[in-house]
Amino acid sequence: MTTSPGVAVVGTAGVPGPLRDLPRVDVDDLGAHRRLIVTGGDAELAAVLTALLRADRLDVEVGVATGSWSARRALRGPARRVPLIRDETGTVLVTAAYWRGIEGAQLEGEAIVDDHVLFDGQAPGVRVEPTTNMPGLRASVLTDRGRPRHWVVGRAAQLGTPGAEVIRDGVPAPRTVRRSTFYRHTEGWLRVG
Known part of the structure; x- marks a missing residue:
């Protein structure tokens, strides 16, 4: 070859x-x-x-x-430009991220996708996924069994919390966070296939 x-x-x-x-x-x-x-x-x-x-x-x-x-x-x-989803640390998300409560507890706080409130109070967790089309991502509150309830699409998903664990593409973040944001970067990436 x-x-x-x-x-x-x-x-x-x-x-x-x-x-x-x-x-x-x-x-x-x-x-x-x-x-x-x-x-x-x-x-x-x-x-x-x-x-x-x-x-x-x-x-x-x-x-x-x-x-x-x-x-x-x-x-x-061929390659086509698709939305690139990143977080506030500059880390790219390709499949899914989770916001979870610390050590298995309920997630507390408020999560928003653009102007839509996902939850305000407590939830089992939130899943955030990139999409291949605009506006770029979707997010859902999880059921007690860990399944998405209802997807909300938008450009950005934000969480404010007393403390949460973040898991990006199967990799847990090294520290708990009080704020976390996933959002569409100004330029997409060139995906082949």
Whole structure:
């Protein structure tokens, strides 16, 4: 197979056959490639997008490869700009975030999506997800069984609380927070496939 100029692979997972001749890069040094193909899970994709956001390089196309078929799509497929959802720390969200009460307690405070109040008082938790279309995200209060009740779409979701745990793409934040915000960045990312 001939290599594709300007394309590199990043991630800790195994590299599918169609990508084996491509250079490997590290998330801390993504180089000057025009397209990156991530071979890891959601947390690795979020790390790559966070690095591109912080380096002001959202012109780089990003694909995900979990097997040979998705590798070929990530290598040759077109890219389209989709909303990029981030938080106040500059960390990108790719699948879902949760706001939960501390150590399994009820979440206390108030959560808002744009001008819509999700809850004011107590709730089992809140799930926030990016969307591929505008306005960019959706959020829902969770039931006691952890399922979303009713989705509200918007540009930003905000939480004010005496204390909450934040989980981004399966990764818990190192500290509890009193405020948390997820919002659409001014520029989207170039998603392949």
